[in-house]
Amino acid sequence: GENVEQHPSTLSVQEGDSAVIKCTYSDSASNYFPWYKQELGKRPQLIIDIRSNVGEKKDQRIAVTLNKTAKHFSLHITETQPEDSAVYFCAASTKAAGNKLTFGGGTRVLVKP
Amino acid sequence: DTAVSQTPKYLVTQMGNDKSIKCEQNLGHDTMYWYKQDSKKFLKIMFSYNNKELIINETVPNRFSPKSPDKAHLNLHINSLELGDSAVYFCASSQELQGGSYEQYFGPGTRLTVT
Numbered sequence: 335g336e337n338v339e340q341h342p343s344t345l346s347v348q349e350g351d352s353a354v355i356k357c358t359y360s361d362s363a364s365n366y367f368p369w370y371k372q373e374l375g376k377r378p379q380l381i382i383d384i385r386s387n388v389g390e391k392k393d394q395r396i397a398v399t400l401n402k403t404a405k406h407f408s409l410h411i412t413e414t415q416p417e418d419s420a421v422y423f424c425a426a427s428t429k430a431a432g433n434k435l436t437f438g439g440g441t442r443v444l445v446k447p
Numbered sequence: 448d449t450a451v452s453q454t455p456k457y458l459v460t461q462m463g464n465d466k467s468i469k470c471e472q473n474l475g476h477d478t479m480y481w482y483k484q485d486s487k488k489f490l491k492i493m494f495s496y497n498n499k500e501l502i503i504n505e506t507v508p509n510r511f512s513p514k515s516p517d518k519a520h521l522n523l524h525i526n527s528l529e530l531g532d533s534a535v536y537f538c539a540s541s542q543e544l545q546g547g548s549y550e551q552y553f554g555p556g557t558r559l560t561v562t
Binding site for chain 2: 368372376379383421432437
């Protein structure tokens with residue numbers, strides 16, 4: 335089955351700096367890669383996603399890149415703000431596996447003012 | 448007008464008891480899921496139902512039994528609760544969109560504590 339590795343597990347950045355989180359996946363059939371943000375005590379919420387036929391996607395301060403050959407994808411947050419502090423999860427899925435999401439282990443991001 | 452709701456939000460119970468968690472979605476989605484988030488925040492799929500049919504059943508003890516009375520509801524019943532069952536359980540739902548993406552909407556979670 336699919337295995338998703340996520341690094342780093344914790345990330346501390348100064349407000350205004352950029353944050354980068356990297357994930358690798360094992361199943362070459364995976365074709366959908368969402369990123370979720372989970373604030374303390376809250377539910378995971380989708381912040382951006384990318385499909386395997388696209389190499390990059392951007393939404394304001396957030397961007398995701400996908401390298402299918404290397405089987406890795408990354409989340410980039412620019413101009414970080416204190417409200418970006420949360421746990422971020424990458425995930426991978428394939429329709430053949432019932433669209434189930436296999437999550438990475440999460441990255442706890444702390445943005446220091 | 449909550450999209451995905453779960454009850455109860457908190458559940459404290461003793462080892463050996465049987466308990467149920469309920470989930471409802473009003474998004475018209477045809478697929479629903481149960482995830483378990485352990486104390487280290489790791490999120491793992493347990494079950495998935497599509498139009499009331501079980502399509503994903505991960506390696507979960509058979510003390511856990513999901514039930515979907517209709518496509519808007521997915522309940523989780525747990526028998527003979529153990530300490531290791533303590534976790535936050537999230538329900539989610541999704542609908543495949545044109546282009547193949549399918550955002551999963553999560554419920555608020557049920558924090559289960561087994562003492």
